[in-house]
Amino acid sequence: xxxxxxxxxxxxxxxxxxxxxxxxxxxxxxIKRNEFIxxxxxxxxxxxxxxxxxxxxxxxxxxxxxxxGILIKNLSEHQAAQYRNRFIGFVFQSFNLLxxxxxxENVALPLRYLGQSLSVRTNLAKSFLDQMGLNERxxxxxxxxxxxxxxxxxxxxxxxxxxxxxxxxxPTGNLDxxxxxxxxxxxxxxxxxxxxxxxxxxxxxxxRRTKRIVRIRDGRLV
Numbered sequence: 066x067x068x069x070x071x072x073x074x075x076x077x078x079x080x081x082x083x084x085x086x087x088x089x090x091x092x093x094x095x096i097k098r099n100e101f102i103x104x105x106x107x108x109x110x111x112x113x114x115x116x117x118x119x120x121x122x123x124x125x126x127x128x129x130x131x132x133x134g135i136l137i138k139n140l141s142e143h144q145a146a147q148y149r150n151r152f153i154g155f156v157f158q159s160f161n162l163l164x165x166x167x168x169x170e171n172v173a174l175p176l177r178y179l180g181q182s183l184s185v186r187t188n189l190a191k192s193f194l195d196q197m198g199l200n201e202r203x204x205x206x207x208x209x210x211x212x213x214x215x216x217x218x219x220x221x222x223x224x225x226x227x228x229x230x231x232x233x234x235x236p237t238g239n240l241d242x243x244x245x246x247x248x249x250x251x252x253x254x255x256x257x258x259x260x261x262x263x264x265x266x267x268x269x270x271x272x273r274r275t276k277r278i279v280r281i282r283d284g285r286l287v
Contacts, residue, residue, distance in 0.1 A: 066097070066098070067134060068095040068096055068097055068098075068131075069096055069097060069098045069100075069132070069133055069229070069230065069261050070095060070096040070119065070130075070131070070132055070133075070230070070261075071094075071095040071096075071129075071130075071131045072092050072093060072094055072095070072119075072128065072129070072130050072131075073093055073128055073129045073130075073131075074091050074092070074093060074127070074128040074129070075089055075091070075092035075093070075115075075118070075125050075127070075128035075129070075130060076089055076090060076091065076092075076125065076126045076127040076128055077089040077111075077114055077115075077118065077123075077125045077126055077284075078126055087284060088111050088114050088284050089111050089114060089115060089118075089125070089284045089285075090283075090284045090285050091128075091285065092115065092128070092281075092284075092285075092286060093286070094279060094286060096261065096263065097261075098229075098261055099256065099259050099260070099261055100261055100262075100276060100277060101252070101253075101256040101261075101262045101264075101275045101276045101277070102262070102263050102264065102275055102276070102277045102278070102279055103264050103265075103266055103271070103272035103274075103275040103277070103278045103279070104116065104263055104264070104265045104266075104279050104281065105265075105266060105267065105269075105272050105278055105279070105280050105281070106267070106280060106281040106282055107267065107282065108267070110281045110282050110283060110284065111281055111283075111284040112265050112281050113234060113265060115281065116232055116234055116263065116265050118130065119132075119232060119263065120149065120153055120155060120232045121137060121140075121145050121146075121148065121149040121153070122149070125138075132148075132152070132230075133152065133229065135148065150175065150178060150179065150226065151179070151226060151228075152228055152229055152230060153228050153229075153230050153231075153232060154222075154223030154224055154225075154226065154228035154230070154231045154232070155223055155231075155232055155233075155234075156216070156219050156220055156223050156231065156232070156233040156234070156236045157219065157233075157234050157235075157236070158234055158235035158236060158238040158239055159239065160207070160212075160215045160216060160218070160219045160239075161219065162207040162215060162218060162219060162222075163207075164206065164207050164208065165206070166206070166207075167203065167204045167205060167206055168190075168194055168199060168202050168203055168204070168205055168206075168207075168210070168218045168221075169187060169190045169191060169194065169203045169204065170190075171207070171218055171219075171222055172189075172190035172193055172194055172218060172221045172222045172225050173186040173187055173189070173190035173225070174222070175222060175225050175226050176189060176190070176225055176226065179226060186225075189225060190221070190225060191203055193221035193222075193224050193225055194217075194218065194221050196221070196224075197217040197218070197220060197221045197251070198217065199214060199217055199218065199221070202214060202218075211244070212239055212240050212241070212244055213240055213241075213243075213244030213247055213248065216236060216237075216239075216240060216244070216248050217247075217248070217251070219236075220236075220248070220251060224255075228260075229260070229261060230260075230261045230262075230263070231252075231255065231260055231261070231262045231263070232263050232265075233252070233262065233263070233264045233265065234265045235265055235266060235267070236248055236252075236264065237249065237266070237268070237271055238266075245271070249271065249274045252264065252274070253274065256276075262275075
């Protein structure tokens, strides 16, 4: 079976000429559909850069990246944006919620870019928030929610476009232990339902909740 994601001899540097700084070196790995993977490494190891490349948020210098049978470097900027919006859901450590929008409005925002009507995207957003146990927080602003609730809103937003791949960058980094367990339980439920998940973390306890650990150090898989 074709892997969902495959990276071959991937290289990435920042800067040019003598000022060039290598970040990723000869990265090779693949991920099957419905895997739940932890990407681990110390600060500066290249894990966030790699995640950004996998999320089609950053380019790479050499090598190949195939996502669901598509060679990413062959996509135009417009095609890449469309592919990213329809295929990938993102969850960030800092939540990245728009502060002036309610929970429903934050979750509904990606659906606006897919051309859904206001009523359709509002109803879908409420449905996803309800799945996250936030049916009494539809109209609350991010500042009116706890850290765990804000991360649940962010996960609902990531799920709103029915992505086949979720990329989570330190999703429990700003949460207390109880909220972290709740969020990891949600990821486990999503994985059990068939979603492929890559979770970046430096926390061994968090990584043990996944099914496979990929380690990176100094820009190389180890």
